[in-house]
Amino acid sequence: MSDALPSPPATRAPRPTMRDVAALARVGIKTVSRVLNNEPNVSPETAERVHRAAAQLHYEINSVAGNLRRSGNSTKTVGLVVGHVANPFSGHIHAGVEEVLYPQGYSVLAASLDDDAEREQRLVREFLRRRVDGLILTTISAEQTYLLPELSRGLPVVFVDREPCGVTADAVVGDNAGGAREATAHLIAHGHRRIACLADRDSLSTSVHRVEGYRLALKEAGLPYEPELVTTNINSADAARAAVTALLARAEPPTAIFTAQNLITIGGIHALRDAGLQHTVALMSFDDFTLADALDPGISCVTQDPRSMGALAGRKLLERLGGDDSVASTIVSPTTLIARGSGEIPAPR
Amino acid sequence: MSDALPSPPATRAPRPTMRDVAALARVGIKTVSRVLNNEPNVSPETAERVHRAAAQLHYEINSVAGNLRRSGNSTKTVGLVVGHVANPFSGHIHAGVEEVLYPQGYSVLAASLDDDAEREQRLVREFLRRRVDGLILTTISAEQTYLLPELSRGLPVVFVDREPCGVTADAVVGDNAGGAREATAHLIAHGHRRIACLADRDSLSTSVHRVEGYRLALKEAGLPYEPELVTTNINSADAARAAVTALLARAEPPTAIFTAQNLITIGGIHALRDAGLQHTVALMSFDDFTLADALDPGISCVTQDPRSMGALAGRKLLERLGGDDSVASTIVSPTTLIARGSGEIPAPR
DNA sequence: TTGAAAGCGCTACCAC
DNA sequence: GTGGTAGCGCTTTCAA
Numbered sequence: 001m002s003d004a005l006p007s008p009p010a011t012r013a014p015r016p017t018m019r020d021v022a023a024l025a026r027v028g029i030k031t032v033s034r035v036l037n038n039e040p041n042v043s044p045e046t047a048e049r050v051h052r053a054a055a056q057l058h059y060e061i062n063s064v065a066g067n068l069r070r071s072g073n074s075t076k077t078v079g080l081v082v083g084h085v086a087n088p089f090s091g092h093i094h095a096g097v098e099e100v101l102y103p104q105g106y107s108v109l110a111a112s113l114d115d116d117a118e119r120e121q122r123l124v125r126e127f128l129r130r131r132v133d134g135l136i137l138t139t140i141s142a143e144q145t146y147l148l149p150e151l152s153r154g155l156p157v158v159f160v161d162r163e164p165c166g167v168t169a170d171a172v173v174g175d176n177a178g179g180a181r182e183a184t185a186h187l188i189a190h191g192h193r194r195i196a197c198l199a200d201r202d203s204l205s206t207s208v209h210r211v212e213g214y215r216l217a218l219k220e221a222g223l224p225y226e227p228e229l230v231t232t233n234i235n236s237a238d239a240a241r242a243a244v245t246a247l248l249a250r251a252e253p254p255t256a257i258f259t260a261q262n263l264i265t266i267g268g269i270h271a272l273r274d275a276g277l278q279h280t281v282a283l284m285s286f287d288d289f290t291l292a293d294a295l296d297p298g299i300s301c302v303t304q305d306p307r308s309m310g311a312l313a314g315r316k317l318l319e320r321l322g323g324d325d326s327v328a329s330t331i332v333s334p335t336t337l338i339a340r341g342s343g344e345i346p347a348p349r
Numbered sequence: 350m351s352d353a354l355p356s357p358p359a360t361r362a363p364r365p366t367m368r369d370v371a372a373l374a375r376v377g378i379k380t381v382s383r384v385l386n387n388e389p390n391v392s393p394e395t396a397e398r399v400h401r402a403a404a405q406l407h408y409e410i411n412s413v414a415g416n417l418r419r420s421g422n423s424t425k426t427v428g429l430v431v432g433h434v435a436n437p438f439s440g441h442i443h444a445g446v447e448e449v450l451y452p453q454g455y456s457v458l459a460a461s462l463d464d465d466a467e468r469e470q471r472l473v474r475e476f477l478r479r480r481v482d483g484l485i486l487t488t489i490s491a492e493q494t495y496l497l498p499e500l501s502r503g504l505p506v507v508f509v510d511r512e513p514c515g516v517t518a519d520a521v522v523g524d525n526a527g528g529a530r531e532a533t534a535h536l537i538a539h540g541h542r543r544i545a546c547l548a549d550r551d552s553l554s555t556s557v558h559r560v561e562g563y564r565l566a567l568k569e570a571g572l573p574y575e576p577e578l579v580t581t582n583i584n585s586a587d588a589a590r591a592a593v594t595a596l597l598a599r600a601e602p603p604t605a606i607f608t609a610q611n612l613i614t615i616g617g618i619h620a621l622r623d624a625g626l627q628h629t630v631a632l633m634s635f636d637d638f639t640l641a642d643a644l645d646p647g648i649s650c651v652t653q654d655p656r657s658m659g660a661l662a663g664r665k666l667l668e669r670l671g672g673d674d675s676v677a678s679t680i681v682s683p684t685t686l687i688a689r690g691s692g693e694i695p696a697p698r
Numbered sequence: 699t700t701g702a703a704a705g706c707g708c709t710a711c712c713a714c
Numbered sequence: 715g716t717g718g719t720a721g722c723g724c725t726t727t728c729a730a
Contacts, residue, residue: 013501013502017723028702030700030725030726031701034700037725046700058502060477060478061723062480064413064480067724068705068707068723069723070724071726085434086656091436091440094435095433098434098461107476107479108460109426109458109459111456111457112444129409129411130426131364150407153361153362153407154362266639270643291615291638291641294615366706366708376716376717377716378707379717382709386709395716410707412708414709415707417721417724419722422722422723699730700729701728703727704726705727710719712720713719
């Protein structure tokens with residue numbers, strides 16, 4: 001009984017090379033190279049013969065071999081390290097990078113940090129062995145001095161989301177302090193005086209900046225900074241849920257909460273619901289998520305634009321690849337406040 | 350005023366080669382190769398000298414050049430095409446693939462389909478030029494016969510999420526028909542007789558299978574199939590919102606809705622809320638999303654495990670890369686029903 | 699307009 | 715143990 005679909009043989013056949021195409025077209029190998037790379041000075045008839053032979057053999061040019069010899073020794077490949085590809089924030093960064101780099105002929109080797117500082121270095125090393133033309137990195141390690149030899153060699157590196165530590169390099173970051181300040185000021189404007197702040201690990205500069213923004217807003221409003229309302233080093237939704245539950249159980253509970261990260265917001269929402277306080281205690285989130293507007297109340301937030309951040313990082317890298325030698329800069333991508341209800345719950349009087 | 354941080358020169362310095370290391374260590378280039386590849390038959394003293402020289406020059410082996418000569422002509426690179434890297438479903442597939450391939454020394458070139466069939470072919474072609482060892486593909490094109498030359502050459506290709514068309518190859522897909530059938534049967538079990546079905550484009554096999562599952566459940570329950578309750582070719586949340594709104598405005602509106610995809614569910618939720626019917630009309634979603642349990646009512650769904658699907662696809666590819674010549678197979682990854690409230694709203698009597 | 703030869707950085711093979 | 719030489723598939727250079 002024969003299958004309707006063409007069933008391919010499982011044998012591994014060698015790929016044709018330019019030499020095979022040249023032989024079939026009865027020309028020199030260099031002529032094949034010229035034709036397939038659209039170089040001038042080939043007669044139309046010869047070009048036609050070459051194209052026909054290439055098509056017949058299903059030949060695809062080998063850019064790996066080509067780039068080995070080609071000037072600049074470039075691979076037209078960029079290494080991208082993000083927090084985790086399964087995280088939508090990382091996904092949007094990836095999308096922005098892709099959007100900018102693929103049209104310019106670059107391919108993207110993507111990998112996840114997975115909260116592992118060692119992995120960060122392993123991945124960078126692997127990318128270097130593959131001779132990527134540049135790197136776009138979200139980092140987790142305490143400092144990136146391990147990149148110094150590469151940077152001093154002129155390898156373009158752009159940091160995204162988190163600023164580098166111990167090295168000078170381009171970076172694209174969200175306005176963490178500014179966004180946190182705006183979120184906190186928003187709560188203050190609705191009458192709140194006791195505002196809790198829940199943040200991620202202190203080892204992350206993003207997290208530290210958000211707490212700073214929170215403090216700045218308090219200071220600007222002449223409110224005291226009360227350490228017992230601030231919990232940091234929260235790294236899961238469950239931890240956030242527990243932390244918020246503990247805060248609400250205090251003698252003087254906060255009347256508003258600023259959750260400085262996505263997962264923390266999710267844990268916070270659960271905790272408020274557990275206590276039946278979702279319409280009583282105000283909540284502002286740093287970072288948005290799907291259906292935040294479908295919850296009751298809708299979740300107010302300040303949101304970054306990770307896709308734009310990825311695109312900016314990609315663009316910066318392209319400039320460096322193009323030979324831009326100007327001094328390293330940090331681009332701050334603005335945040336946007338979205339009011340949906342949870343952040344506009346007034347303070348009790 | 351001097352910067353505290355080391356500011357790297359912007360000049361592009363050439364990378365050291367094995368020859369440079371060999372010269373510095375006063376050994377032959379082949380010895381450097383042996384040491385750096387952990388091959389035997391090198392005296393400890395020589396190895397030490399080589400390691401020292403390599404470290405001094407910050408030399409990293411060039412795996413691109415090495416693989417050119419190495420047996421099998423492999424690049425230890427795999428090309429991955431997903432729907433869109435910014436989509437969490439795609440992100441989880443990517444994560445699963447990564448999780449399986451990186452430990453085996455493979456790197457992943459990732460790219461997004463972006464709903465563009467031409468892009469699919471462009472990306473595959475680019476990957477072929479980069480001589481990837483294998484491909485993991487989510488497809489959008491009507492048929493993939495353009496892959497036949499590669500498949501017959503023995504290039505390992507694993508399709509993920511959507512089954513191939515026009516070619517025989519391994520695939521990992523979710524249980525689209527089974528999941529849809531289970532979701533629909535769940536609604537029927539809660540007394541519903543008029544169940545709407547909203548699905549994505551008919552050109553997607555996944556979508557077609559989900560509608561089939563819906564029909565099968567109706568049939569098994571002895572319920573009639575009413576075409577006016579089925580809307581397909583919905584490709585955005587807004588379109589879904591409009592479609593549900595239209596359904597609810599009918600003379601005999603459905604008492605339950607099966608939304609056969611993520612974005613459609615989101616649009617459907619909005620439409621039900623617009624009409625104030627979220628506690629009246631039952632809703633089952635195909636695919637889960639963050640905070641689905643925090644909505645009121647919680648959204649019941651059947652969910653796939655895209656991470657596992659990615660891992661299965663990666664594992665299959667590794668087997669093929671390892672020389673497995675067995676006949677192509679399709680792995681069906683099961684779905685799970687999660688009851689949260691929206692799917693358990695009973696039919697009015 | 700065409701192609702032969704050299705060489706990109708490395709590994710396979712074989713001599714020492 | 716060690717290292718030269720050939721060659722992976724291509725582009726560069728240069729001569730025809």
